Structures are given as structure tokens and as C-alpha cells.
Amino acid sequence: MPDVLSEKARQLIARPLLATLATVAPDGGPQVTPLWIEVDGDDLLVNTARGRAKARNVERDDRVAVSVIDPDDPYNVVMVRGTVTAITTEDADAHIDHLAKKYLGVDEYPMRQPGEVRLKLRIRTDRIPMQG
Amino acid sequence: MPDVLSEKARQLIARPLLATLATVAPDGGPQVTPLWIEVDGDDLLVNTARGRAKARNVERDDRVAVSVIDPDDPYNVVMVRGTVTAITTEDADAHIDHLAKKYLGVDEYPMRQPGEVRLKLRIRTDRIPMQG
Numbered sequence: 001m002p003d004v005l006s007e008k009a010r011q012l013i014a015r016p017l018l019a020t021l022a023t024v025a026p027d028g029g030p031q032v033t034p035l036w037i038e039v040d041g042d043d044l045l046v047n048t049a050r051g052r053a054k055a056r057n058v059e060r061d062d063r064v065a066v067s068v069i070d071p072d073d074p075y076n077v078v079m080v081r082g083t084v085t086a087i088t089t090e091d092a093d094a095h096i097d098h099l100a101k102k103y104l105g106v107d108e109y110p111m112r113q114p115g116e117v118r119l120k121l122r123i124r125t126d127r128i129p130m131q132g
Numbered sequence: 133m134p135d136v137l138s139e140k141a142r143q144l145i146a147r148p149l150l151a152t153l154a155t156v157a158p159d160g161g162p163q164v165t166p167l168w169i170e171v172d173g174d175d176l177l178v179n180t181a182r183g184r185a186k187a188r189n190v191e192r193d194d195r196v197a198v199s200v201i202d203p204d205d206p207y208n209v210v211m212v213r214g215t216v217t218a219i220t221t222e223d224a225d226a227h228i229d230h231l232a233k234k235y236l237g238v239d240e241y242p243m244r245q246p247g248e249v250r251l252k253l254r255i256r257t258d259r260i261p262m263q264g
Contacts, residue, residue, distance in 0.1 A: 018206050020153035020199040022162035025213070029195035030154035030162040034209045063161035067152040071203030074150050074235075077166045081157070103206075 005039060006127055009078045012068055016103045021046060022065040023057035031057060036099040037066065043122050044082060047096045050089075050117040060086045064123060075084050082123040092118035133251045134257050137257055139172060141210045144200055145171050154197040157191035162189060162197075165187060169198065170232040176214060179228045182221075182249040188217045196255060214255040224250035 005013070013019075013097040019037040033054045037046050044066055048055045058064060062084040070076035093109075096118050108116050137145070139246050145151075151169040154162050165186045176198060180187045190196060194216040202208035225241075228250050230240040 002144050018201050018209070019201070020152045020164065020201065022197060024160070024162060027215060028157060028160065030158070030197040031191060031213060032152065032154050032197040032211050034201060034211060048193050053179040057223065063162040065154060065162040067164040067167060067199065068151050069152065071149070074166070077150070079166060082161060097152070100183065
């Protein structure tokens, strides 16, 4: 049964702090990228674009880890392993606008590229290592 | 030939910001943990203790990735892959004191546990993915 994110973790992720997403690169090593994030129930939601390294990585290997650090309190961090359970396009444009509201305070994501296909990734939180 | 860290990356890492270290867990998935970090030449240095998950992970698989995010500027991030080239104990106690000076402003690491064996990890920076 997946761990449920703590209330403190939810509060941290609710802030407009960049998360670090760790994915498995083609060679099996870890790769990290910064991205926007939000909580949805017990899942995490992030958004990327088709063809990006992290998108290709999770299409190949659904195992990820997510880090969020409170810059004001080094003891307040979220470090969680997870599994990408869904990669969707149909609601991904609305979702990146939603994240742009959280992170930039604007109604529409301002950095769309021509021809870009947005992907919404749903991440099930699997484990929360408390000590590394 | 390894990429050399940019001057901007060095300046970011010089600040007392928690880094995220991604390692390869026993099952091959990524694992993330927060930790202190510094630059030494073109390498990164971090410090952990024997027996911690991240120590066991890098003893098994030397591939890591490191993330540092500027909380004041979302465009100022370090996201780098690397290889652990040395795990040493003899200079690890002095090194954790050195990091405690950077992060806490104290001369001696105040959180030592009885019997704890500190490990200094040297990380060669292998690649800097510019876009994820």
C-alpha cells in the first residue's frame, strides 16, 4: 500500500517551489531535472513535453523519485520514490496552465513552444525514505 | 572529458543550499536524499555516514545525479550527472566539520552519532543535461 503524503509534505509541495525529478536514464543511471509539481489526492502531478529526456525516461522506466526542499528550513524536505502510473495528453495543456497559475500567478502558461505536446504525469508515491 | 562546472554553477553551489543527491537503489530505481555539498576543482564533494542508504547505493553503483536549486531564481539551477570516484574515511571527519562551517557557521559538526563512521564522497561531474 502506498505511503500517504504527510500533511507537512503536502503543505511544502503546495508552495511554488521547484521540485527535482529523478528518472532512470537509458544507461540505468539517475538523471535529475527541475520541474513544477502539485499534489492530487495521494499522487503527485507534474508536466513535461513530449520528447524531453525525462519524458522518454519515464516512458521506458516508470520509476522516479521526487525532492522538494524548503529553502527556509533544512529539516523540511520531501524525498519520495514513486511510480508514473499515467502519461496523458488530453488534459495536459489545462494542467500546465494550472501549474503556471501556481508558480507564476498567470492564467496561461507563457512558454509554450510551437508544436509542443504537453504531457501530464501522474506519480504514485511508493515509499518515503526517512533517512538517507 | 568531463564537463567543467560553469562559474554560475560554482557560485550557486558555494551558497549554503541543500542539494539533492540521486542514487541508484538496490532495485534499480532512483532514490533521492538531501545533503550538504561543495565544489573541489571540477569535482563535487559530499559527506554521509557508513550504512546509510545513499552510502550503500553508491558502493554498489557509482552513478549519481546532483540537483541544486536557487530558491530566489528558478532559472538558476545545477542539474548534473556524476560518478563517485572515491569514498574515503580518513579525511571525512574534517570534511563534515568543514561543511558544518559552510552550512551552520560552526567549527564542529554538531550532529555526530556514537560510533558513526563518516564517509567523504568525491563525485566527478560527467554530464550537464541542459534541458530535461
